[in-house]
Amino acid sequence: MSNLVSGTTLAEIAALIGDVARANMLSALMDGRALSAGELAYHAGVGAPTTSGHLAKLTEAQILAVEKQGRHRYYRLATPAVAQALESLMSLSAEGPKRHRPTGPHDEAMRAARTCYDHLAGRLGVAIADSLVARDWLRLADGAGLVTPEGDRFLCEFGIDLNRGSGKGRTTGFGARTGKRSHETSARPLCRTCLDWSERRPHLAGRLGAALCQHLLQKGWIERVKDSRAIAVTPAGSAGFADVFGFVPE
Amino acid sequence: MSNLVSGTTLAEIAALIGDVARANMLSALMDGRALSAGELAYHAGVGAPTTSGHLAKLTEAQILAVEKQGRHRYYRLATPAVAQALESLMSLSAEGPKRHRPTGPHDEAMRAARTCYDHLAGRLGVAIADSLVARDWLRLADGAGLVTPEGDRFLCEFGIDLNRGSGKGRTTGFGARTGKRSHETSARPLCRTCLDWSERRPHLAGRLGAALCQHLLQKGWIERVKDSRAIAVTPAGSAGFADVFGFVPE
């Protein structure tokens, strides 16, 4: 055999994700928040001891980070790169026409709108991306997005300033580090797109995606659904999306 | 438990990758070429029957595509999305400072320069990206890259026209499909970056990355190393890189 190193490490990391219990935990953590071991046990559908073992492995592999708070231990995805890897795996799994997924009611809510780590996904996320593109505020190509000057102006008015720290710099994290000319590097705001696993179309990720999601939550247009990654559009949001983005979010 | 669907499907796909033999096969296929079942058996380090079973599973899951040619069966990664997912998993596995990897000689060649599906990675890939950024021909931010007008001019002179089909449109594949305004969408060439698993720094992927790799091969500056994803820089390449990109490729 030839390249041992990449094969085994790839297998190690994938095997950690490739267990139903652990995958359920990771899915639950995909909304970017931290959950306690007990909550994760519930999501995974296994007992506490089993959960503990899984979490130890995932933490050891730096897939999760842990923060102890009193007698609870809160686990979260260690880095944005982890979220990105998980998302790309999920889009793969949607590939085959295969057997139809049961599509429970809970599932349907997720398809409509959900968070994907720090940004919006589902039909809502795709619709927002489409809207920005249709207005020529954003141009997508090759897995990346470029905010046009008009788009930048709109976002500014809307309350998002990409050139400042609105997204808290949590994303992949270059741009500031690449050269010593960080001020110049992001002269034109960029963003990353992310292939939506339910819609099979791109939605907005990266700094822009995170800033948008945060801003919409803050504006009260959308809100998190308890105990789920699903997102609900408020009445104010319905009006707002129609008015500003030109679509009615179902 | 909450979201069954995403968890189980995520686990299914990850478990397929999370086996040493299969991961080795996938790693071997990461150079974008198609390999026969026999060759894959060799790379995986297992016997022919075992290999056959693995390949059947991977094909069934649409991770691989198969093409029969005579008495051989050639397998390749089914889509660019698969390559992207694998790459993101590999960058994850490099995260931990953990135990030092053995770093065999073969491995060292891969770290110096290798192909990553359809583009260049390793120190060479990173150096090219750095060079383009340093000359302000390319700006990186947020996992995406933007070719500046000067950069576009340089690439054109160099023999790469991003606005035409130099990359054969094999990448993630938006841009042409998103709106009906494909001609306008790529008014300013974009590209995707890819976090190098050995260097922990971004290199160029997407259309630009693929076009560059292809062009450098064609120019004879680099060539594939037999039976490996490693890439060797030719004498012509050494001179060329120093001349055009301003660095000596070791």
Next chain:
DNA sequence: CGAACATTTCGCTCGCGGCCGAAGGATGCG
């Protein structure tokens, strides 16, 4: 056609790893 080769199917073994119950820290609260 028959020999050589590539790949698959079948039947089997065996070891890794997920799972739980019980017991052992750790932390908070009255």
Next chain:
DNA sequence: CGCATCCTTCGGCCGCGAGCGAAATGTTCG
């Protein structure tokens, strides 16, 4: 303090699936 809660460690059970050898299928030659 003493009890309740949250989490972990330990020991043991058990099933899934990777692996191989032998034989079947298919394909290219001479």
